[in-house]
Amino acid sequence: MTDAGAALIWCPFADEDSASAIAGQLLDERLIACANLLPVRSLYIWNGERGEGRECAALFKTRADLLDRAVARLESLHPYDTPAISGWSCDATGTSMREWLATI
DSSP: OOOEEEEEEEEESSSSSHHHHHHHHHTTTTTTTTEEEEEEEEEETTTTEEEEEEEEEEEEEGGGGHHHHHHHHHHHHOOOOSSSOOOEOOOOHHHHHHHHHOOO
C-alpha cells in the first residue's frame, strides 16, 4: 500500500452526462478514487466575449503520484476544445482518506 498523499482535480463540463461518463472512465482506469459532481453557474470571457452558462463541475479525488497522469487523461477525454483543468496536491489529508486513496 502506497502513501503518496492526496491530490484534487477541478474541472467543469457542459453537462452532468459528460462529467459522469468521463468520471466513470477515470474510475475504471484507476486514476481517481472518487468524483463529486456539482451544478455550477459559470461567468466567463471566451473569444473576447463575456458569457455565462450552467455547467457541471467535477472534483476528482486521487493520489499525488497519479495527479499528472489523471490530468493528462482527463484532458484527452474532455469534450471542450480548451478544458479548464486544475490539479493540486493536498497539504494535509486525514489518515483514513490516505488509506482509502492507497487502494486505487
